[in-house]
Amino acid sequence: MKWNKKVVVRVLAIVLSYVLITVLLRMGLLNRQYTALLVPIGVNIMLAVSLNLVTGFLGELSLGHAGFMSIGAYAGALFTLNVNMPSGISILLAMIIGGVAAAVFGFLIGVPVLRLRGDYLAIVTLAFGEIIKSVLNALSFTNGARGLSKIPSYTNYEHYTLVFVVAVITVLVISNIVDSRHGRAVCSVRDNYIAAESIGISVSRFKILAFVIGAFFAGVAGVIYAHNVGIIKPTTFDYNKSIEILVIVVLGGMGSIKGSIIAAVILTALPELLRGADDLRMLLYSIALIVMMLFNQSGIRERIKGRIESSRKQKAGE
Amino acid sequence: MRMALLEVKNLGISFGGLKAVDNFNVSIEKGELYGLIGPNGAGKTTVFNLLTGVYQPNTGTMELDGVNLVGKSPSEICRSGIARTFQNIRLFKKLSVRDNVKVALHNDVEYSLLASIFRLPSYFSREKAMNEKSREILEVFGLEEYENSYAANLPYGKQRELEIARALATEPKLLLLDEPAAGMNPNETAELMETIKLIRDKFDITILLIEHDMKLVAGICERLTVLNFGTELASGETSEVLNDPKVITAYLGE
Numbered sequence: 056m057k058w059n060k061k062v063v064v065r066v067l068a069i070v071l072s073y074v075l076i077t078v079l080l081r082m083g084l085l086n087r088q089y090t091a092l093l094v095p096i097g098v099n100i101m102l103a104v105s106l107n108l109v110t111g112f113l114g115e116l117s118l119g120h121a122g123f124m125s126i127g128a129y130a131g132a133l134f135t136l137n138v139n140m141p142s143g144i145s146i147l148l149a150m151i152i153g154g155v156a157a158a159v160f161g162f163l164i165g166v167p168v169l170r171l172r173g174d175y176l177a178i179v180t181l182a183f184g185e186i187i188k189s190v191l192n193a194l195s196f197t198n199g200a201r202g203l204s205k206i207p208s209y210t211n212y213e214h215y216t217l218v219f220v221v222a223v224i225t226v227l228v229i230s231n232i233v234d235s236r237h238g239r240a241v242c243s244v245r246d247n248y249i250a251a252e253s254i255g256i257s258v259s260r261f262k263i264l265a266f267v268i269g270a271f272f273a274g275v276a277g278v279i280y281a282h283n284v285g286i287i288k289p290t291t292f293d294y295n296k297s298i299e300i301l302v303i304v305v306l307g308g309m310g311s312i313k314g315s316i317i318a319a320v321i322l323t324a325l326p327e328l329l330r331g332a333d334d335l336r337m338l339l340y341s342i343a344l345i346v347m348m349l350f351n352q353s354g355i356r357e358r359i360k361g362r363i364e365s366s367r368k369q370k371a372g373e
Numbered sequence: 374m375r376m377a378l379l380e381v382k383n384l385g386i387s388f389g390g391l392k393a394v395d396n397f398n399v400s401i402e403k404g405e406l407y408g409l410i411g412p413n414g415a416g417k418t419t420v421f422n423l424l425t426g427v428y429q430p431n432t433g434t435m436e437l438d439g440v441n442l443v444g445k446s447p448s449e450i451c452r453s454g455i456a457r458t459f460q461n462i463r464l465f466k467k468l469s470v471r472d473n474v475k476v477a478l479h480n481d482v483e484y485s486l487l488a489s490i491f492r493l494p495s496y497f498s499r500e501k502a503m504n505e506k507s508r509e510i511l512e513v514f515g516l517e518e519y520e521n522s523y524a525a526n527l528p529y530g531k532q533r534e535l536e537i538a539r540a541l542a543t544e545p546k547l548l549l550l551d552e553p554a555a556g557m558n559p560n561e562t563a564e565l566m567e568t569i570k571l572i573r574d575k576f577d578i579t580i581l582l583i584e585h586d587m588k589l590v591a592g593i594c595e596r597l598t599v600l601n602f603g604t605e606l607a608s609g610e611t612s613e614v615l616n617d618p619k620v621i622t623a624y625l626g627e
Contacts, residue, residue: 228490235489243476246465254477254543255451
């Protein structure tokens with residue numbers, strides 16, 4: 056059966072990548088620089104996949120994803136800083152609290168933007184991200200511009216299993232939603248909201264659903280991020296961070312979860328790989344981005360694929 | 374006497390100073406094939422938009438099976454039993470042909486969000502039911518061979534049919550077809566006429582259609598209303614209306 060094959064492939068992919076990470080770590084094949092990347096890669100996968108739900112599947116450009124991440128990060132960090140619990144329970148609760156807090160804001164932002172579409176909605180989400188940043192800057196319990204520090208490192212690379220599991224859960228939940236009646240409804244809103252309404256889909260409901268779920272996982276990613284780096288400031292979650300996540304989604308392909316995962320791995324690792332180039336690092340990173348976008352979009356990939364296939368056929372014919 | 378399925382009285386809407394539709398009345402009986410014709414800009418599609426809740430009327434009443442339609446949103450109106458197609462095709466282009474129909478089954482075959490996240494048994498059983506149902510509907514139009522291709526990749530005529538299939542999947546009492554034969558050649562139109570009659574009988578529904586192709590109108594519509602400048606010019610039995618001098622003047626000029 057087709058469906059079984061899909062599940063087998065998924066399980067294999069999850070197990071293999073976990074084994075690969077474990078082996079690399081245990082054998083000491085990764086230096087410190089690269090082991091430090093493991094958790095950020097997981098965080099970026101979660102951010103990209105959750106943004107993809109809003110941007111790729113619902114079809115609304117959201118430029119405020121870092122805002123949801125920051126709410127999760129602050130909520131989670133404030134929780135672990137103020138309670139005295141075993142680290143395992145503490146981080147799990149923090150993730151739930153961070154995710155729920157972000158989801159509440161996802162709902163709050165989702166309601167007023169229901170009437171907006173396209174560019175207008177993008178601008179509102181951009182403003183939302185900036186407002187969150189300013190509010191975090193102004194409040195006293197978030198410690199203003201200095202931010203929160205000494206956040207217990209519950210998600211450093213030693214806890215890679217936890218981060219791995221949470222990232223896998225994120226990907227599975229979102230891809231399960233996409234491949235269901237709810238996901239189809241979300242996609243129908245993207246493709247043609249007038250037609251979606253005409254067949255009885257409540258457009259507002261599914262817009263909010265996508266925003267809330269996207270925000271929830273961005274919040275959870277924020278919690279992991281906060282407990283990985285130990286220090287968070289409002290400026291960490293500015294507009295650049297939102298764009299960074301958006302770039303991953305666009306590069307991986309709108310509406311492609313697999314693509315988001317691969318792009319998150321590449322784009323998180325790339326700046327580190329280019330560290331040897333010193334001053335030219337960001338320049339090379341930008342060039343690499345442009346080349347990858349061209350490769351992805353201009354049909355070069357299709358042409359190469361076609362050529363490989365035709366040469367294969369030739370060989371088979373001979 | 375047959376009971377009227379759709380009862381529209383004194384329906385009107387203006388955009389700025391323009392009365393797009395004024396004092397429109399129609400009473401369509403169950404199982405009827407009713408035509409709405411008129412020159413370009415006569416307000417035919419506006420009537421459809423009023424009936425489906427895309428616009429809210431300024432005056433008048435609309436009832437489907439005795440249930441009021443005024444003030445309802447498009448999705449609520451769909452749930453109360455009106456489905457439509459569009460003059461300019463509006464498919465879900467990046468979804469497969471099968472999924473286009475499955476989306477329309479959304480309110481009919483339900484399972485919870487938790488069932489889809491955790492892949493509970495209800496997800497599998499309902500998805501299976503959806504697949505079977507969508508296949509049945511696609512088979513009526515001979516679209517089952519395209520099931521897995523993107524809607525955008527279908528040939529034009531097939532896209533029109535898929536739109537009708539999608540509308541039918543919502544199990545409407547009344548189906549509104551907005552220029553179903555637009556852009557089709559005579560052969561395709563003839564085929565479409567047969568299909569429309571077939572779905573009326575097979576799905577036991579009532580059909581109201583807008584059309585410019587007089588052959589199609591004369592061939593399948595039992596009664597007609599002619600609109601001109603937003604008002605009713607004539608209505609009644611198809612053959613009488615089409616021979617009405619007023620109607621001929623509106624179409625061909627003095």
